[in-house]
Amino acid sequence: MPVGRRAFMGGLAAATTLPAFHPAAAQSNKPAAAKGKTLIKGGYVVSMDKTVGELPVGDVLIEGGKILDVGKSIRAADATVIDARQKVVLPGLIDTHRHTWETVTRSLISEGDLAVYIKVITGTLGPRYRPEDVYIGNLLGAVGALNAGITTMLDWSHITNSPAHADSAIKGLADSGMRSIYAYGYSPDPAVAKAPDIETRRDTDIRRIKQQYFRSDDQLMTMAIATRDVAGTPKKAFIDIKLARELGMRVTMHITKAGGITKLNEAGLLGPDMTFVHTDGIEATDEEYQMMAAHGGTISTSSATEIMSGHGFPSAQRWLKYGLRPSFSVDNETRMPADLFAQMRALVMSDHMLETDRARKEGGKPTLIPIRDVLEFATLQGARATGLDAKVGTLTPGKRADLILIDLDDISLIPATDPVATVVLRVQPANVSWVFVDGQVKKRAGKLVGIDLNRVRRLTNVSTKYVLGLMRDAGEDIRSG
Ligand SMILES: [Zn+2]
Numbered sequence: 001m002p003v004g005r006r007a008f009m010g011g012l013a014a015a016t017t018l019p020a021f022h023p024a025a026a027q028s029n030k031p032a033a034a035k036g037k038t039l040i041k042g043g044y045v046v047s048m049d050k051t052v053g054e055l056p057v058g059d060v061l062i063e064g065g066k067i068l069d070v071g072k073s074i075r076a077a078d079a080t081v082i083d084a085r086q087k088v089v090l091p092g093l094i095d096t097h098r099h100t101w102e103t104v105t106r107s108l109i110s111e112g113d114l115a116v117y118i119k120v121i122t123g124t125l126g127p128r129y130r131p132e133d134v135y136i137g138n139l140l141g142a143v144g145a146l147n148a149g150i151t152t153m154l155d156w157s158h159i160t161n162s163p164a165h166a167d168s169a170i171k172g173l174a175d176s177g178m179r180s181i182y183a184y185g186y187s188p189d190p191a192v193a194k195a196p197d198i199e200t201r202r203d204t205d206i207r208r209i210k211q212q213y214f215r216s217d218d219q220l221m222t223m224a225i226a227t228r229d230v231a232g233t234p235k236k237a238f239i240d241i242k243l244a245r246e247l248g249m250r251v252t253m254h255i256t257k258a259g260g261i262t263k264l265n266e267a268g269l270l271g272p273d274m275t276f277v278h279t280d281g282i283e284a285t286d287e288e289y290q291m292m293a294a295h296g297g298t299i300s301t302s303s304a305t306e307i308m309s310g311h312g313f314p315s316a317q318r319w320l321k322y323g324l325r326p327s328f329s330v331d332n333e334t335r336m337p338a339d340l341f342a343q344m345r346a347l348v349m350s351d352h353m354l355e356t357d358r359a360r361k362e363g364g365k366p367t368l369i370p371i372r373d374v375l376e377f378a379t380l381q382g383a384r385a386t387g388l389d390a391k392v393g394t395l396t397p398g399k400r401a402d403l404i405l406i407d408l409d410d411i412s413l414i415p416a417t418d419p420v421a422t423v424v425l426r427v428q429p430a431n432v433s434w435v436f437v438d439g440q441v442k443k444r445a446g447k448l449v450g451i452d453l454n455r456v457r458r459l460t461n462v463s464t465k466y467v468l469g470l471m472r473d474a475g476e477d478i479r480s481g
Contacts, residue, residue: 037063038439039076043084043405044419047395048091048379054420060089062401065439070395086409087433088419090375091395092151092179092402093340094382096300097252097277097329100141101134101159101169104463105334108471109481114309116481121334124474125467126159126188131168133466134159136459138172143451144338145330146178146442148429151402153178154329154386156226156252156277158185161192163205170213173221177450179402179437181386183252184209185226199239210247217248220438222387224250230264231257241269250387252300255279261288265295272296275385277329279319280312286322293322298385302331304346309335316351316369327385328378341427344374348424374424405434407446 038061045058052070059074060067102121109116138155145153157169166184173180184206187193195201206225214223227240230253237253241264244251252275255261264270270291277300279292292299303314319326328343330336336343348369355366383393392402406423408416410431416422435443442449471478 037061037068037076037079038082039074039079040082040084040089040403040405041074043087043089044408045070045089045395046375046420046423048376049394049396052394052396058089059084060395060403062403062436062439065401067395067397067399067401067403069397082405082434084405087405087407088416088423089395090149090404090406090423091379091393092404092435092437093149093378094327094386094388094393095145095150095153095329095338095340096275096298096327096382096385097156097302097331098141098145098153099158099332100153100155100172101129101137101157102332102334103137103141103144104133104460104467105332106337108334108478109476111479112481114311117309117332117334120471120476120481121332122158122188124476125470127161127191128470129159129161129165130466131162131164132459133463134165135168135172136456136463138169139175140456140460141333141338142173142176142178142180143448143453143456144333146176146435146437146451147432147448148338148340149404149406149432149435150338150340151179151404151435151437151442152181152382152386152388152392154181154183154224154252156183156185158188158226160185160202160205161187161189163208166205166209170209170221177220177437177440177442179388179392179400180221181224181250181388182209182213182221183224183226186228199236203243206243207247210249224252224386227251227253229254229256230260231255234260234263234267237264238267238269241274245271245273249273250275252277258285258288261291265291270295270297272298273387274298275300275327277331278302278306278311280306280314289318289322289324293324297324298381299324299326300329300385301326301347302329302336302343303350304343305329305331305336307346307350313350313354314347315354316347316373317355317367320369325373325381325384326377327382337429339429340378341423341429344378344424347377348374371418371421371424375420401436401439403436404432406431407433 040060045055061069061074061076109120160166170182225240225244228236230237241251250273255276275298279299301314328340351369359366380393383389391400413422433446
């Protein structure tokens with residue numbers, strides 16, 4: 001049954017039926033500082049900070065959620081030491097666009113194209129999703145991300161069927177303990193999205209959420225607005241952008257058709273606080289890329305998911321030509337795993353393919369993307385695209401301690417002659433052995449810690465049964481929709 005106006009307005013009451021819902025806990029989502037000092041010793045340190053550089057044998061000292069020092073041989077007699085020999089030490093990876101609510105649809109419609117995805121996921125399931133499905137989708141997605149070395153994720157939450165759906169999304173992210181950006185989206189339910197008073201409701205709810213959960217920027221979770229599509233409904237997108245700026249939030253936008261950037265430019269709304277998603281699919285003109293670059297806009301590419309979905313072929317060279325350095329995202333787990341390494345590889349493959357093809361036709365040599373640039377896109381550029389580059393994205397003294405350790409002595413990785421090439425071209429989430437978020441250990445020696453995984457499994461089963469029932473009722477095939 002589609003969620004109508006009354007359900008939207010009554011959503012807050014429904015939120016109390018969620019498992020262990022404590023709004024106050026999510027409200028103060030500033031983490032407790034990790035106790036004592038931790039010295040990560042003797043690893044191959046890839047700081048992504050030009051001043052600190054790359055240290056073949058280096059140490060990272062953290063305390064109270066902060067990076068105190070990065071250097072060749074740090075002395076800290078009072079620190080707990082983690083042996084990082086045979087490991088690479090990196091800033092945590094950053095996923096700049098994820099429809100996390102869809103996580104329980106993993107592996108569904110594997111034989112369907114983008115049209116099937118839109119019909120089944122946002123058409124059939126989205127309008128019928130309950131707040132508790134959003135909660136577990138977000139929690140499961142966030143935990144899977146942590147397991148894969150993603151320490152920051154932007155939740156592109158276009159499942160705002162009611163205020164309770166928004167509360168549940170925030171609660172799911174908060175319960176994972178990861179660094180996240182909750183991007184308030186819209187509803188896939190036409191009855192909600194096209195309601196006559198939808199603008200008033202959105203405005204009220206966005207302000208409520210900002211006030212209730214995100215009064216400070218100095219916390220683990222921050223807020224953005226995921227705008228409506230500028231190509232389809234420019235006036236609504238303009239409203240979203242203006243509200244985001246009034247409230248001091250960033251904007252993230254799907255760009256699905258050519259002309260959208262031009263409309264924003266003509267309206268004088270382009271700015272450095274904007275991230276554009278799936279730009280390889282818009283058949284944008286060169287002028288539109290120039291407009292984006294001139295206003296300091298950032299890009300999010302879900303390279304693997306975009307190729308899988310037929311959005312288009314991501315071309316790093318085309319972006320770099322205009323000085324646009326992309327960030328990476330998973331987009332959705334229906335079609336791709338929570339694996340930013342796979343997204344990095346997909347961009348390398350697509351870029352090589354396009355450049356080789358170009359060189360074959362035009363003569364000369366293909367321009368191939370430097371491997372270290374690809375890792376920069378997954379870390380520093382992710383931090384820029386989420387407005388968090390003063391806090392994370394590099395291993396720089398003074399920044400927050402979001403970092404990961406990857407085993408290099410795994411039988412599938414040796415000899416790791418160039419550890420950065422190993423990370424970009426070979427590593428899988430299982431090779432991520434340690435994950436720190438704000439100095440807190442989230443994965444230790446290959447095992448997630450501090451998260452009740454059986455509870456996550458149990459709630460996932462409940463939601464999956466409901467989702468499969470919706471598909472059955474709608475006559476959707478689980479493979480092809
Ligand atoms: Zn998307």
